[in-house]
Amino acid sequence: MIGLSTEQVIIAALGTFGLIWLSLSLSHFGFGFGLTSNETKATEQDDSIHSNSTRSVSPPPSLADEKKVMTCPPSPPQFSNLFVQAVDEKKKESVNQTVSIASYTLAHGIVLTAAQGSVVHFKSDLGAIVTACNEKLAAISGTDKAVYFAGGLNLSTDRMSLSNLSNKSNQLVKCPTGRARIVGPKKYGELGVEYVIHAVGPDFNDCSTDEDKTKSIQRLRNCVRNSLALTDNRAIAHVCMPLISTGAFRGLQKLDDLISVIVRAVRDWSSEPERNQRYSNTKNIVLCAYTRSDADALVAVCDKLLVGKYKIEMK
Numbered sequence: 001m002i003g004l005s006t007e008q009v010i011i012a013a014l015g016t017f018g019l020i021w022l023s024l025s026l027s028h029f030g031f032g033f034g035l036t037s038n039e040t041k042a043t044e045q046d047d048s049i050h051s052n053s054t055r056s057v058s059p060p061p062s063l064a065d066e067k068k069v070m071t072c073p074p075s076p077p078q079f080s081n082l083f084v085q086a087v088d089e090k091k092k093e094s095v096n097q098t099v100s101i102a103s104y105t106l107a108h109g110i111v112l113t114a115a116q117g118s119v120v121h122f123k124s125d126l127g128a129i130v131t132a133c134n135e136k137l138a139a140i141s142g143t144d145k146a147v148y149f150a151g152g153l154n155l156s157t158d159r160m161s162l163s164n165l166s167n168k169s170n171q172l173v174k175c176p177t178g179r180a181r182i183v184g185p186k187k188y189g190e191l192g193v194e195y196v197i198h199a200v201g202p203d204f205n206d207c208s209t210d211e212d213k214t215k216s217i218q219r220l221r222n223c224v225r226n227s228l229a230l231t232d233n234r235a236i237a238h239v240c241m242p243l244i245s246t247g248a249f250r251g252l253q254k255l256d257d258l259i260s261v262i263v264r265a266v267r268d269w270s271s272e273p274e275r276n277q278r279y280s281n282t283k284n285i286v287l288c289a290y291t292r293s294d295a296d297a298l299v300a301v302c303d304k305l306l307v308g309k310y311k312i313e314m315k
Contacts (some may be wrong), residue, residue: 098122098240098288102299105308106285107271112263113286114302115240116295120146122240122286123192130185130197130227130241135173137162137198143242143290147196152189155196159183162198175200178219180226182234193240197230199223201244203259204251213253217261220245224265231282240286240292243294254293259301262287 029032083247098117106112119129120143131147134140137159139148148155159174162183167176177200184195201223202216231239246258268286289295303309 033120061073098286099290100286101295102302102309104302104306105310106267106306108280108282109283110270111284112266112270112302112306114295114298115286115288116290116292117288118146118192118290119240119242119288120145121148122288124238124240127193127238127240128182128197128231128236129193129194130180130190130239130244132198132242132244132247133175133198135167135171135175135177135179135200137174142247144198144271147191149186150190151196153190154186155183155188158186159196159198160244174198177202178222178226180223180230182230195231195234195236197227199227199241199244200248203247203249204253205249207251207253216245220261221265224262228266228269228282228285232280235281237282238284238286239282240288242288242290243298246294247290255297256301259298260305263298263301263305285301 001145004253014077021269098115098119098121100113100115103111103113111158119131122129131254132142133144137144139145148159162174162181164172164174164180165176167173175198180197182195182197183196184193186194188194188196202219204213204216207213207216228239230236243259244253245263246262250258266287270280287298
């Protein structure tokens with residue numbers, strides 16, 4: 001070092017060593033001295049991998065995904081499959097339409113039609129169907145199960161929206177025995193009508209005395225008349241009704257006896273004094289027997305109790 005004293009040389013050496021040490025220290029703590037942009041990205045990726053090893057970080061949803069969530073509400077699980085299953089069960093039993101067998105003229109021009117099939121397949125722009133159900137409107141089996149699945153989400157929502165009423169045991173239910181409740185007008189799935197009437201007939205399996213039987217017969221009669229009153233009040237021209245309480249609820253009662261109660265209830269309703277005062281809105285009442293043997297029994301009872309039989313479409 002020409003021209004430099006010994007002290008100046010030592011100070012210069014110490015300064016150079018200090019700068020090198022400072023640069024290495026800052027590089028170790030990631031402050032960019034000597035780090036390229038690629039090395040910086042590699043360090044960020046390593047931190048991300050480390051984070052994923054301890055917690056899961058989901059990427060933010062795209063705008064398309066957010067719109068999809070907002071515009072597509074969830075549907076009931078496997079609802080469509082359940083409906084197809086119900087339809088297939090009907091097809092297996094060869095009941096895929098409602099076929100008129102005979103018609104009878106009642107009072108005031110009202111027509112009662114005996115038919116075979118399922119109320120599910122009844123179609124009318126000014127019509128309603130009656131479904132035979134239990135007090136809680138729980139679609140467990142039979143006609144009500146088929147109607148429930150065919151009616152779709154709209155029917156399920158509307159029937160559960162009905163207010164609770166007290167039954168004979170002071171329990172809160174959707175429809176007490178002997179009563180009827182209506183929903184509509186609305187498009188109900190695959191059903192061909194815009195009104196559905198829920199009617200709860202008596203369970204004759206619970207009849208242990210003659211008094212029980214008498215009360216149950218009266219409740220069955222009320223069930224039919226209350227259903228027809230709803231159609232008349234809503235200006236519904238056509239209604240299709242199953243043979244209420246003649247299936248699993250029949251108990252030890254004869255089929256003909258219960259059908260007679262239903263037919264008499266329809267006949268008596270058509271001739272009530274109030275129908276002498278005004279025009280009846282309901283003009284066609286279809287009693288629908290599910291099987292051919294039940295349909296034959298229905299026609300036999302109608303032939304016995306009614307007059308004015310004027311049409312036979314099927315033998």
